[in-house]
Amino acid sequence: MEFIDTGIKRTESAKLFEAAKQYFPGGVNSPVRAFKSVSGPPLFIKKGNGSRITDEDDNTYLDFCCSWGPLILGHNHASIREYVLKTVENGLSFGTPNRLGNELGKLILENNSYIEKIRFVSSGTEAVMSAIRLARGVTGKSKIIKFEGCYHGHVDSLLVKAGSGLATFGVSTSAGIPESFAKETLVLPLNDPNLLEETLQNYAKDIACIIIEPVPANNGLLIQDRSFLELLRKKCDEYGVLLIFDEVISGFRVGFEGAAGYYNIQPDIITYGKIIGGGMPVGAYAANSKIMSNIAPEGPVYQAGTLSANPVAMAAGYAALQETLKPGFYESLENKTSSFTKNIEDFCLQKGYDLTIPHIGSIFWLAFTKERITSADQINPASMEQFKLLHHELLQRGVYLGPSGYEVGFVSAAHQDSDLEEAAAKIKEALVVVFDGKK
Numbered sequence: 001m002e003f004i005d006t007g008i009k010r011t012e013s014a015k016l017f018e019a020a021k022q023y024f025p026g027g028v029n030s031p032v033r034a035f036k037s038v039s040g041p042p043l044f045i046k047k048g049n050g051s052r053i054t055d056e057d058d059n060t061y062l063d064f065c066c067s068w069g070p071l072i073l074g075h076n077h078a079s080i081r082e083y084v085l086k087t088v089e090n091g092l093s094f095g096t097p098n099r100l101g102n103e104l105g106k107l108i109l110e111n112n113s114y115i116e117k118i119r120f121v122s123s124g125t126e127a128v129m130s131a132i133r134l135a136r137g138v139t140g141k142s143k144i145i146k147f148e149g150c151y152h153g154h155v156d157s158l159l160v161k162a163g164s165g166l167a168t169f170g171v172s173t174s175a176g177i178p179e180s181f182a183k184e185t186l187v188l189p190l191n192d193p194n195l196l197e198e199t200l201q202n203y204a205k206d207i208a209c210i211i212i213e214p215v216p217a218n219n220g221l222l223i224q225d226r227s228f229l230e231l232l233r234k235k236c237d238e239y240g241v242l243l244i245f246d247e248v249i250s251g252f253r254v255g256f257e258g259a260a261g262y263y264n265i266q267p268d269i270i271t272y273g274k275i276i277g278g279g280m281p282v283g284a285y286a287a288n289s290k291i292m293s294n295i296a297p298e299g300p301v302y303q304a305g306t307l308s309a310n311p312v313a314m315a316a317g318y319a320a321l322q323e324t325l326k327p328g329f330y331e332s333l334e335n336k337t338s339s340f341t342k343n344i345e346d347f348c349l350q351k352g353y354d355l356t357i358p359h360i361g362s363i364f365w366l367a368f369t370k371e372r373i374t375s376a377d378q379i380n381p382a383s384m385e386q387f388k389l390l391h392h393e394l395l396q397r398g399v400y401l402g403p404s405g406y407e408v409g410f411v412s413a414a415h416q417d418s419d420l421e422e423a424a425a426k427i428k429e430a431l432v433v434v435f436d437g438k439k
């Protein structure tokens with residue numbers, strides 16, 4: 001495929017991408033990496049340090065993708081690197097319990113009052129899949145409710161969108177998912193209390209759980225009112241349905257206790273991923289002891305993993321989470337993020353550009369609108385063309401955003417004020433090109 005000449009050299013990345021296409025479907029091992037929604041070949045990154053990444057052509061970028069969220073301390077953080085290297089010296093995995101698993105488990109449970117027991121797995125998808133099985137096992141019911149605009153990994157029953165009509169049974173969004181699986185999922189719009197009530201009235205006797213990203217951050221950033229999340233809690237109790245918070249992004253991101261702590265709402269089961277592994281493949285699901293006692297070998301819900309809680313992954317997670325527990329860690333991140341977004345928003349206001357930057361904690365999203373957006377259907381697909389141009393202009397200037405306008409950005413602890421000022425200046429320049437067409 002031809003790509004627009006970006007000015008910055010992408011020769012090596014382009015060559016590597018051509019080679020990768022011979023090995024991997026679409027040249028990638030995860031679809032959004034393929035740069036389908038933005039221009040040019042994907043960047044092949046060879047190293048990262050602090051807030052910056054360097055590609056195979058030796059271009060350096062201020063990074064706001066941060067490996068899609070895990071890197072809350074930025075790239076190549078010394079304490080994670082050192083702890084991982086020290087652990088690796090004793091071997092990578094034993095398939096037995098190990099001390100580091102205990103240490104990470106203890107660290108998390110002692111500092112999170114919303115959970116009592118945890119099970120480590122190796123990805124966010126695996127965490128969600130297991131949490132759903134647990135909810136079904138506990139309730140003896142099979143249907144689940146999810147919300148349009150929330151992503152929960154590539155679990156069969158969650159790659160589902162609303163069919164036609166009100167409170168509909170889902171239709172799969174991927175080939176290879178039997179219709180009978182998709183039908184077990186009901187898909188509702190976010191922030192619609194009436195439809196929620198109606199659906200529960202009709203189907204609660206069959207519904208095991210409601211799963212939500214309490215901070216929906218995979219399809220834009222659809223920050224919910226606390227009252228909607230509270231309503232979910234109340235209705236779940238009323239109808240005997242379990243509430244799952246999928247905190248694979250929000251966990252350890254909007255605070256150590258994630259969105260449960262941020263909103264002070266007690267879900268029944270919480271899933272984690274991304275930050276919990278400090279950059280290594282780790283996921284987890286957690287709940288109170290009673291619910292977790294249903295998991296094998298204690299209880300009848302089976303779930304296992306060859307590499308679960310391997311010491312190297314545990315070491316990375318432990319080193320990362322220890323840093324986040326330092327006093328003021330989250331306040332500082334949140335403050336940096338809000339002054340960064342305000343800086344850009346003020347400029348847009350002054351220029352009359354239709355761009356706002358919803359943000360929470362250290363998550364932000366560039367929304368090409370002035371409206372507050374709380375549900376997926378409010379996003380104008382046409383605005384993705386503006387994002388595409390913005391992405392292109394930012395690559396030229398050395399700023400890397402995730403390669404889709406539906407993706408959020410992350411500020412890490414490694415992003416210094418000076419980095420954020422530099423990024424804001426470059427984003428403003430790029431926005432002038434997007435809105436006024438000046439080069």
Ligand SMILES: *Cc1c(COP(=O)(O)O)cnc(C)c1O
Pocket residue numbers: 123124125126128151152153154213218246247248249273274283
């Ligand atoms: C990333 C993500 C997942 C999937 O995690 P993987 O580690 O990519 O499998 C699930 N839920 C949410 C909310 C996520 O952001």
